[in-house]
Amino acid sequence: MNLQRIVVIGAGTMGSGIAQWFAQQMCYVELVDNSEAQLKKALTDIHASWDKLVEKEKLTSCQVIQMKKLLETKSLRKVSKDSDLVIEAIIENLEIKRSLFQELDQYFSSKTILASNTSSFPIGLIAEAVSVERKKRFIGLHFFNPATIMKLVEIIKATETEASLCDALYEWFDSKEKKPALSKDSPGFIVNRVARNFYGEPLRIAERDDEERMKEIDRVLKEVGGFKMGPFELMDLIGIDINYSVTCSVWEAYKQEPRFAPHKLQKQMVDEKRFGRKTKRGFYKYD
Amino acid sequence: MTNVKFKNLLINFGFGTKAEKIQLLKANPDKEIYMDLTCYDPGEFYFQYPQLKGCFAALFCDAEKKVEVHLRERSEDFFKKMKELGFRPVETSIISCGFIFPRTIVQIINEAHFALEEEVASKKDIDRAMKYGVNYPKGPFEWSKGRELYVLTLLQELFNKTQDKRYLSSRLILP
Numbered sequence: 001m002n003l004q005r006i007v008v009i010g011a012g013t014m015g016s017g018i019a020q021w022f023a024q025q026m027c028y029v030e031l032v033d034n035s036e037a038q039l040k041k042a043l044t045d046i047h048a049s050w051d052k053l054v055e056k057e058k059l060t061s062c063q064v065i066q067m068k069k070l071l072e073t074k075s076l077r078k079v080s081k082d083s084d085l086v087i088e089a090i091i092e093n094l095e096i097k098r099s100l101f102q103e104l105d106q107y108f109s110s111k112t113i114l115a116s117n118t119s120s121f122p123i124g125l126i127a128e129a130v131s132v133e134r135k136k137r138f139i140g141l142h143f144f145n146p147a148t149i150m151k152l153v154e155i156i157k158a159t160e161t162e163a164s165l166c167d168a169l170y171e172w173f174d175s176k177e178k179k180p181a182l183s184k185d186s187p188g189f190i191v192n193r194v195a196r197n198f199y200g201e202p203l204r205i206a207e208r209d210d211e212e213r214m215k216e217i218d219r220v221l222k223e224v225g226g227f228k229m230g231p232f233e234l235m236d237l238i239g240i241d242i243n244y245s246v247t248c249s250v251w252e253a254y255k256q257e258p259r260f261a262p263h264k265l266q267k268q269m270v271d272e273k274r275f276g277r278k279t280k281r282g283f284y285k286y287d
Numbered sequence: 288m289t290n291v292k293f294k295n296l297l298i299n300f301g302f303g304t305k306a307e308k309i310q311l312l313k314a315n316p317d318k319e320i321y322m323d324l325t326c327y328d329p330g331e332f333y334f335q336y337p338q339l340k341g342c343f344a345a346l347f348c349d350a351e352k353k354v355e356v357h358l359r360e361r362s363e364d365f366f367k368k369m370k371e372l373g374f375r376p377v378e379t380s381i382i383s384c385g386f387i388f389p390r391t392i393v394q395i396i397n398e399a400h401f402a403l404e405e406e407v408a409s410k411k412d413i414d415r416a417m418k419y420g421v422n423y424p425k426g427p428f429e430w431s432k433g434r435e436l437y438v439l440t441l442l443q444e445l446f447n448k449t450q451d452k453r454y455l456s457s458r459l460i461l462p
Contacts, residue, residue: 144420152420179419181412190408190416194427197394200453205383205390216379220387223377224353226424231391258453259398 001168003027005083009076009100011035014117015089016042017147020049023071024059024148025176030072030079039073046071049148082109087141089117097121098129101138105130113165115141119192120249123158123185135160139169142189151179158185187253188246196250196260199243202231203263214283232283236276240269240283293368295319302326302346302437312336321365326440328384328448329357341365344386345374346437347430353377355386384448385441392430393438399427400457436462
């Protein structure tokens with residue numbers, strides 16, 4: 001497999017990160033968004049990030065000149081129909097995604113791979129919007145934020161995705177700076193499922209809203225376990241509301257399996273609008 | 288189990304059944320005992336055995352030998368001895384069945400095994416996903432390798448104490 005022409009749809013944080021990463025692999029990237037302002041902002045931010053990398057001597061100015069030429073912002077109707085790979089990174093709304101993929105299926109060549117960066121919906125459910133033939137070339141590619149730094153990409157194989165396509169993508173990402181992991185199309189894929197107990201168990205150890213206990217749990221998990229951040233400081237950073245919502249969605253998807261059950265403290269925090277750093281109050285205070 | 292003795296002080300290392308740990312405490316009523324209770328609830332032991340002065344969780348230690356320690360009262364002597372034995376004690380005041388790190392890590396390990404059981408991904412890809420997606424220092428299978436018995440014992444102990452089905456173990460964790 002040789003991916004050379006990439007389309008990224010959605011110029012938010014994830015989409016622009018993904019576009020930047022592909023351009024850094026010297027792929028030709030077309031970044032698409034409904035909002036002209038969003039596209040402008042994404043391009044400015046990516047260029048600024050590259051300039052900074054030149055200053056830090058992580059990239060050469062020659063490389064950056066080339067990358068800047070390789071990354072273009074466009075409207076959907078103007079992108080190349082024969083692109084190798086299209087990655088959707090728009091809002092997490094099933095109906096909007098399905099309607100977009102219906103359009104993409106019609107627009108792109110039959111050889112183009114269509115991929116979703118969703119973390120919330122089964123790939124098979126989104127793929128229902130495309131033709132039987134396209135389903136074979138429909139896949140989940142779940143990048144992690146920031147996409148230019150985090151090495152993992154989860155490759156999600158839906159029931160009808162061709163196994164050989166997954167293998168080829170795995171090999172391609174493996175040959176670049178990424179670390180691919182192949183996952184079945186099941187709720188939370190790998191990371192959002194296995195990581196749930198990094199939050200759930202410490203919440204049960206803490207038992208109650210007690211900042212000193214949480215501080216101690218964070219400290220022990222960092223010092224003894226070698227984790228870069230403790231669960232409570234990490235939930236505060238991610239947003240307790242977002243983490244709670246992911247926990248609930250995985251729990252519901254697994255038919256309320258007790259291993260994924262949310263803890264009453266999470267709900268209490270959300271009810272009290274203590275979302276973490278963004279509200280200056282979560283498990284910790286940020287005054 | 289291995290016992291290291293210094294005058295009045297006895298440090299018990301390694302895995303043992305609850306009955307073996309209790310037997311050791313009963314046989315040494317006059318000693319100051321410090322015991323590895325990774326898979327059990329220290330509170331339960333403290334209540335019945337005043338000779339137990341502190342406990343620690345060393346069964347999931349890596350090469351750095353950082354060990355979670357809980358003491359009834361601070362003992363410089365115990366810290367000194369642990370350091371002499373190559374351990375780096377990290378003190379906690381929280382008494383919890385399975386301490387903090389072992390209890391958290393066995394649940395992550397258990398979920399990874401459930402994911403494997405459901406053929407979500409291979410061992411290699413699950414380890415890789417956790418290391419490179421959320422920066423874990425090790426993958427769950429790397430953590431559990433050779434420690435399956437401790438994982439199962441602690442999950443069983445947590446289930447016995449709470450009757451919460453979240454602690455039921457995957458059938459793929461084999462001692």
